[in-house]
Amino acid sequence: MTNDEMKAYLQSIVAKTPFAAFLGAEVISISPGHVELAIPVIPEKMNQHHGFVHGAVIGFVADSACAWAAGSVAGDVVTAEYKLNLLAPAIGDRIIGIGSVIKASSRTVVTKAEIYSERAGERRLVAFAVATVAKTDAK
């Protein structure tokens, strides 16, 4: 698959995933070992009671960035575990997730993700994640 085919395929999966579609997830770019995605911030849909984007939305972006980065080198995958550090309140226009592969083994792929809030084009690091992602055929 070329990167463009990989992007189109992943975006078609997102379209069939109600939760991802509800959040408006968009694949910005994908290449082997690397993915960037974004969701638009719609406060009345996704904020929590302190006025920031809900941690579960950050969790979605983190998990997706980690799983999709793994998928870019390993095909169909499922997240086995992840750790998420929430570093700063997320406020802005978009939430960006950048996932990359740390190490691909025969049955699992360990990945990390940086999550940013973006406001007027400026990005601020709001979370950091590490995940162990399992190949589906190897589970």
Added chain:
Amino acid sequence: MTNDEMKAYLQSIVAKTPFAAFLGAEVISISPGHVELAIPVIPEKMNQHHGFVHGAVIGFVADSACAWAAGSVAGDVVTAEYKLNLLAPAIGDRIIGIGSVIKASSRTVVTKAEIYSERAGERRLVAFAVATVAKTDAK
């Protein structure tokens, strides 16, 4: 606050939290150091492409169970970090989160959560989480 007052207060926070309200989060019980919550499974809203409840929904239940258990002993809190192990695909009528306090310190509360899928009243462990939750006034 009595446990009933705590439950009513928490449910009022949920009602004001769009993301939690969207998922239909319900507080089943809360007492100091312990909380149980549920969300109904609505497949066309929250499944992923393998047909299971999306990991981000499990993440929401895990994070909420951990944060609310911490809140039950520490007041207003914010999750600093959590680790989530996804143990089995979640299928069923409801997702249940049971959070409890491992250790409360002056500035943080460490909590854990078991997450179950429930089908016809029978529960199956689908995830396990550990979180560090910070007191808001101490952040």
Added chain:
Amino acid sequence: MTNDEMKAYLQSIVAKTPFAAFLGAEVISISPGHVELAIPVIPEKMNQHHGFVHGAVIGFVADSACAWAAGSVAGDVVTAEYKLNLLAPAIGDRIIGIGSVIKASSRTVVTKAEIYSERAGERRLVAFAVATVAKTDAK
């Protein structure tokens, strides 16, 4: 294997593991899905500069409790990842690790461990760990 045979076998592995032997690791009990181990606190060997038992010693007990609990149901294993929350400074006569299985799957076992410091027979929770342990033949 009976529990006694499992204990003798594990203690023989410890004897051949320089690092575990150096720390004086002792298997207190083991049964399928459950293990308890102890190390004696020797301050001039294992304390850090604040006067508490070094985090890496706690890490050893946590990792061992998690891996050995997994091994009690899965045979030869290797830790894939763990998360350790250090809850309180460890002071006392012994460090105790109690490991148990959360979920055993075909290729991995997810386990947890509570780590206590013991002083004059009284135990205090000092750390909590969760680990993903891989079966060696399945890696």
Added chain:
Amino acid sequence: MTNDEMKAYLQSIVAKTPFAAFLGAEVISISPGHVELAIPVIPEKMNQHHGFVHGAVIGFVADSACAWAAGSVAGDVVTAEYKLNLLAPAIGDRIIGIGSVIKASSRTVVTKAEIYSERAGERRLVAFAVATVAKTDAK
């Protein structure tokens, strides 16, 4: 403090920390937000029964790299929690830990570490860690 003073100070702490001294920990370089350390591999001291460097030794390097990177910007610190992914068996002459700051907040510093085994000057990534480190005066 200059970087050289910071390095000398940290090496003096190591000398007073029996566990770190036992493992032969050496500070290679330190600057604000960044640290590199090494320990020589002495198989008869630190291997486990598969013939690789024991996970607890990797844990020591990971924890030290994370805590020292935090200390380089925050002074006296204590590790609150860390997650360690063991990526490959560690074999070689030295274990290298490279720690860096992800985000420093008022009371905690989130850091990460890459851990390498080194053989004849060639490095191989064997582990990855993320830690939350608390400032001591803020605990």
